[in-house]
Amino acid sequence: MNDLDQLVAGASAEFAAAPTPAELENAKARYLGKSGRVTELLKGLAALTPEEKKARGADINLAKQRIEAALQSCRQALAEAELAAQLQAEALDVTMPGRRRGSGGLHPVSRTMERIELIFGSMGFDVADGPEIETDWMSFTALNNPENHPARSMQDTFYVDMKDEEGRWLNLRPHTSPMQVRYARAHAGRYADVIAQGGTMPEIRVIAPGRTYRVDSDATHSPMFHQCEGLWIGENVSFKDLKSVFTDFCRRFFETDDLQLRFRPSFFPFTEPSAEIDIAFSSGPLKGRWLEVAGSGQVHPNVVRNFGLDPERHIGFAFGMGPDRLTMLRYGINDLRLYFDGDLRFLSQFR
Template identity: 85%
Template sequence: MNDLDTLVAAAVADFAAAPTPAELENAKSRFLGKAGRVTELLKGLASATPEEKKTRGAEINQTKQRIEAALTARRQALADAELAAQLKAEALDVTLPGRQRGTGGLHPVSRAQERIEAIFGSMGFDVAEGPEIETDWMSFTALNNPENHPARSMQDTFYVDMQDEGGRWYNLRPHTSPMQVRYARAHAAKYAGQSPMPEIRVIAPGRTYRVDSDATHSPMFHQCEGLWMGENVSFKDLKVVFTAFCRQFFESDDLQLRFRPSFFPFTEPSAEIDIAFASGPLKGKWLEVGGSGQVHPNVVRNYGLDPERHIGFAFGMGMDRLAMLRYGVNDLRLFFENDLRFLRQFN
């Protein structure tokens, strides 16, 4: 091995022994710097003959290139080692599921309400909204409920610490019927003196409150009531409208409806509405889904209308119960426990 091969071997050994890029640069300066060993060899050619300069200079340049190649290789090795250490420290377990931003969805009762509004909207019904804290007159008196009606008692109705001018307590509305009253009175005032007056077609969906709680009842629940008033509206129209609604809501033309005679103080005659499915787990079973009837003359007067000229029907149904039947849910409380495992099924 000549002196130049020994120099290359020394450089390769020094470069390999450098553990960091900074120490590698120090090793580089010992061989390739201004005062490095290769530079000193080139300076020594000053006293050589032209022939020696040509031969010896070529050998020194080849040595320099070999040292530079060894330096580059060591630089790359140190960079690779640093990257490997960084990747190890910041390693990701790609077998784990990715962390995604959660997306919300509509509550099943909200889905049912949107569906109800869309179906009745296609039949020309408006959607009414109103306060959830109501007066005793709006909740009971306007609807032909007598003073001693049990729904006024603390066992059925939530009252709030507010009184109207007559000294009666305000209450959390036990049904959405007050919205019908408010809408009809505003309609009658708007079209007062106009003959014939435009018909009233409205549904009133929303939250309602009663002192009741079990697998099929909740202290807060959702109800939708409807009203159609005009000068030539009959019970037949009620049957046609509600039958069409149920068949669209449940997407079944084989659905059967039964209007069973009943009593409500705000309608006369009155009927409970039962449905029976032609297939599925509830096949052949009659299930009550709502109440209905021709609006009582006293209630028509409280609307601000003449019962001798204006006639119509009203109906009411529990949106929670309709959602239970549509989605096959057997416990109402599941809707309000906020268990995401249950709610995700609907989105």
């Protein structure tokens, strides 16, 4: 065995003994690096005659190729060993039980909205739905809230930088009352001929649940919240009907007769007379405390006219309540922000 054969054998042995890619590269440098043994042999060709240089150079290049082949073989072996170890470490135990997908559930406010619709539906009320981007006329003027009226500041809203086809400004609705207006106008239009001939129009009974928006955000308010408004219009609808309907609703919603209702005089542009509705429980953590849950009143004659009806003939009441607050009372929730945090520890309680 000549010196080149010994060089190749030594390099192959060192490469094969390298336990890691880093140590393999260190061994490579000792043979093929700038100061490696093969490089030193090539530098020694300068002292040979042309004939010797040609023969010796060919032998050295052949030895270099054999060393590089051994290096590549060891690199491949180390890569395969590393991959095998990784696959072994990440191997799946197919005998283990699979991961089950968790079951979801309705948000507590959605539960409340469904409950409200179910209770009022059993009383003969329809459920109205409408756009969340409304005209200024529908949101305010139709509700006896003319332009520049100071009462508008109580319902400051988000305006949209565009107008409808009639040139009216658009806004994110501050309440669901525009749905009442749309429903009542459609109902009045449907029975316009009957009314014109002196006939009796079927009563309007409707609730309007949905999202609403106001420039209001603190620990107890959100710029987006939920509201449900109700409307009952007919030829012989009185305030006592409002008391009866809302008392029945509260008792069924909270599943108890052990509560009291109080109608407290107030002011709203779209009703006259108007009243705040308070409730008080006779037991539990809220015992004896009066809590405001809704606003109500007899629909203002101007609003009845905007419905397309005659206020001398048609009369009724309206009310509006916050499902968010009702949800807090029903489930004992003490922070409104929990609705919007998306915390599964909170939401999973309602599955």
